[in-house]
Each structure stands twice: as C-alpha cells, then as structure tokens.
Amino acid sequence: MYAAVLRAPGPIERQPLDYSEVPEPAPGPGEVSISVLACGVCRSNLHMVEGDWMPNTPASLPIIPGHEVIGRVKALGPGVSNLAIGDRVGVQPIWSTCGQCEHCIGGHEHRCRRRQITGxxxxxxxxxxxxxHAAFACKIPDSLSDTEAAPLFCPGITAYGAVKKAMLRPGQSVAVLGIGGVGHLALQMAALTGANANAVSRSPEARTLAEQLGARGAYAPAGNDHGYVLRDGSQDAAIVFAPSDQAVAEALRVIKPGGRVVLGVAQSVGAMDIGDEKTVLGTVLGTRQDMADVLGLAVDGKLHAVHQDFPLSQANQALQQLKAGKLRGRAVLVPGA
Ligand SMILES: [Zn+2]
Ligand SMILES: [Zn+2]
Structure with missing residues (x-):
C-alpha cells in the first residue's frame, strides 16, 4: 500500500513525509483493517511532523500520521463481532483505552493514561x-460523505467537548477565538445551545466564513487595525482554538467576572487577576459517546464541516498550507485521488 510516512521529523517546508510503498498491515485479535477513504489533517499532525513534541511523540519512528479517518472495513481480526466487512467506519484520535482505570470506568475514557493515540x-x-481497534471504530451514517465526516473525528469531537465545558445557557454570549478547522465547528455547536456565538479571528476570510456559518458577530482581536473588537467583559464564556498566547489574554479580557475560558490548544495562561473569579479550563477530545453525539448533529444537518480536499500524495503540501494559515476549514487527504 501507499502511505505518507514520517521517517525523521523536520520543517514541513522540507517535505518530511515520504509518500512511498510500505507493507499493508494485518489486523490482530479484536482489530480490523480499513481501506481509507478520507483522512483529516490536524495541527497536532503538523507539530509531530516538525518534531515539536520529540522525544515523546511520536512513540516510535517511522510512523504514519493521521487521526481523522473514514474508511471501509476490509478484514476482521480474530474475535471481532461488532463490525462486518464493507462497513463504513471512522477512527478518532483515541485508538484504544485500557477500559479499567478510574477514567475509563468513570465516563472519561479519553483521559486514560494507557490510551493509544492514532497516528x-x-x-x-x-x-x-x-x-x-474494532471497539473504537465508529459506524458512519450513509447521509454523510467521506470528506465531510472525516473532520468530525477530531475537530468535531474537540469542539463538542469545549462547548460542553463552556456550560452555555440560551441567551448567553460566547466568543470563539480562532475560526479554523475546529473553531468553525465550535461556533456552530455554541449557537445550537441557544447562546449568541461571536467569532474572533485576525483573518478577514475566516470572519466572513464565520458570518456565513451563523455567527452573531465576527470580530478582530484587540490591537488589530482592521475590524471591530469585542467589548471588555461582554461575554459569558470564551473558547480558544487560536494557537497564540495573545488569544488567551483576549479571552480573559472579553469575558465577564465569573466567566469561563475553555482552552482547546496548549497555551500559556500568564498572570491572572483572581479578583474577578474567572475560570480557565482545558479540554481535549472526548468519549465514544461524545463521538456518536457529534455524528447525530451532523446527520440532522445542524453541523457542517467545511473542508478542502488534497490527494494523499500531497500530504506535505496540505500541512504547508495549514502552517501558512491558507486553509478554509479543514484539509482532508483522499487516497487514490
Ligand atoms: Zn486532531
Ligand atoms: Zn483507562
């Protein structure tokens, strides 16, 4: 089979992914092999490919990245009974968990310390x-296309977790900072709670996209010369997907006393004034049930993943465009395209 293989991390401009022929993997007990139809391109893939997370991630080299995967079941390993050959399924970043620790049995399996991460x-x-892992492959409703479903498997579940933690009520106001692959989905989900969802982005194109997706307003961050800026203390909550420390300061500025900031990307929070009793909390991924909820929203037509498709052989180029901030929504790789 062909794959975009990471053999040695390096700057994406030097094309570290090697599109080449490698042995096709066979499923072990409890596993399935899947013919890939689409795979989303995540900023975390970019971090790993460029070596930002060495030496812990990737766990070993060479490795094939990618954790927003749609495909058809090709072969069943011993003991698999929940899937059949030909089923269309999705694979999310959580490849498997231990099933036994306090997080797994407590309804937060995505926090499992013995989890395996896809890619x-x-x-x-x-x-x-x-x-x-067959127990972590999720069947995809027929009404969703491969390329629209793929981004639901990391951005979708990530956005869902962030919006849940923002604890929004109808009529409240929330700012979503960063309108990229994840933020554009968080914006739509925040609006579904009945809250007024406002977008904040430096990019005029992203602000236009946010308005098309139903944002109440689209704003620029403070200090930006072009575009309106959200008032201090005007929002009940803020959700941050913009990869910049200034975005956290912006989120803390726009929320009300007692408000909450939900961080969906790793950032430095900086000095916080405790006098306003603001809360900052992190969010990452979600459970298999969260994934099913996200697919339900998409099937009902309440959620639209905006995507830009690339052939699998162009994985380096897709990541370069992500790094340059040139993508609209999510890049999705398509084998054989
Ligand atoms: Zn991801
Ligand atoms: Zn566990």
Whole structure:
C-alpha cells in the first residue's frame, strides 16, 4: 500500500513525509483493517511532523500520521463481532483505552493514561489502509460523505467537548477565538445551545466564513487595525482554538467576572487577576459517546464541516498550507485521488 510516512521529523517546508510503498498491515485479535477513504489533517499532525513534541511523540519512528479517518472495513481480526466487512467506519484520535482505570470506568475514557493515540503511538490514516481497534471504530451514517465526516473525528469531537465545558445557557454570549478547522465547528455547536456565538479571528476570510456559518458577530482581536473588537467583559464564556498566547489574554479580557475560558490548544495562561473569579479550563477530545453525539448533529444537518480536499500524495503540501494559515476549514487527504 501507499502511505505518507514520517521517517525523521523536520520543517514541513522540507517535505518530511515520504509518500512511498510500505507493507499493508494485518489486523490482530479484536482489530480490523480499513481501506481509507478520507483522512483529516490536524495541527497536532503538523507539530509531530516538525518534531515539536520529540522525544515523546511520536512513540516510535517511522510512523504514519493521521487521526481523522473514514474508511471501509476490509478484514476482521480474530474475535471481532461488532463490525462486518464493507462497513463504513471512522477512527478518532483515541485508538484504544485500557477500559479499567478510574477514567475509563468513570465516563472519561479519553483521559486514560494507557490510551493509544492514532497516528502517534499507532500508525494512522495518511495511508491506503489502517488497522483500528474494532471497539473504537465508529459506524458512519450513509447521509454523510467521506470528506465531510472525516473532520468530525477530531475537530468535531474537540469542539463538542469545549462547548460542553463552556456550560452555555440560551441567551448567553460566547466568543470563539480562532475560526479554523475546529473553531468553525465550535461556533456552530455554541449557537445550537441557544447562546449568541461571536467569532474572533485576525483573518478577514475566516470572519466572513464565520458570518456565513451563523455567527452573531465576527470580530478582530484587540490591537488589530482592521475590524471591530469585542467589548471588555461582554461575554459569558470564551473558547480558544487560536494557537497564540495573545488569544488567551483576549479571552480573559472579553469575558465577564465569573466567566469561563475553555482552552482547546496548549497555551500559556500568564498572570491572572483572581479578583474577578474567572475560570480557565482545558479540554481535549472526548468519549465514544461524545463521538456518536457529534455524528447525530451532523446527520440532522445542524453541523457542517467545511473542508478542502488534497490527494494523499500531497500530504506535505496540505500541512504547508495549514502552517501558512491558507486553509478554509479543514484539509482532508483522499487516497487514490
Ligand atoms: Zn486532531
Ligand atoms: Zn483507562
């Protein structure tokens, strides 16, 4: 099979992913192999490919990145009874969990310390075939296309977790900072709570997209010369997906006393004034039930993943465009395109 293989991390401008022929993986007990139809391109893939998270991530080299995977079940390993050959399924970043720790049995399996991560500890979906844990492969409703479904498997579940933690009520106001692959979905989900969802982005194109997706208003961050800026203390909550420390300061500025900031990307929070009793909390991924909820929203037509498709052989180029901030919504790789 062909795959975009990371053999040695390096700057994406030097094309560290090697599109080449590698042995096709076979499923072990409890696993399935899947013919990949689409795989989303995540900023975390960019971090790993460029070596930002060495030496812990990836767990080993070479590795095939990619954790927003849609495909058809090709072969069943021993003991698999929940899937059949030909089923269309999705694989999310959580490849598997231990099923036994306090997080797994407490309804927060995504926090499991013994979790396997697709494309980081196990080979991922920048390939023609991937092996998945059958219990963590999720069937995809027929009404969703491959390329629209793929971004739901990391941005979708991530946005869902962030909006849940913002604890919005109808009529409240929320700012979503960063309108990229994740932010554009968080904006739509925040609006579904009945809250007034406002977008904040430096990019005029992203602000236009936000308005098309139903944002109440689209704003520029403070200090930006072009575009309106949200008033201090005007929002009940803020959700941050913009990869910049200034975005956290902006979020803390726009929320009311007692408000909450939900961080969906790793950032430095800086000095916080305790006098306003503001809360900052992190969010990452979600459970298999969260994933099912996200797919339900998309099937009902309440959620639209904006995507830009690339052939799998162009994985380096897709990541370059992500780094340059040139993508509209999510980049999705398509094998054989
Ligand atoms: Zn991701
Ligand atoms: Zn566990």
């Amino acid at each position: 980081e500890t196990r080979d991922g979906g920048y390939a023609e075939v991937i092996v998945a």
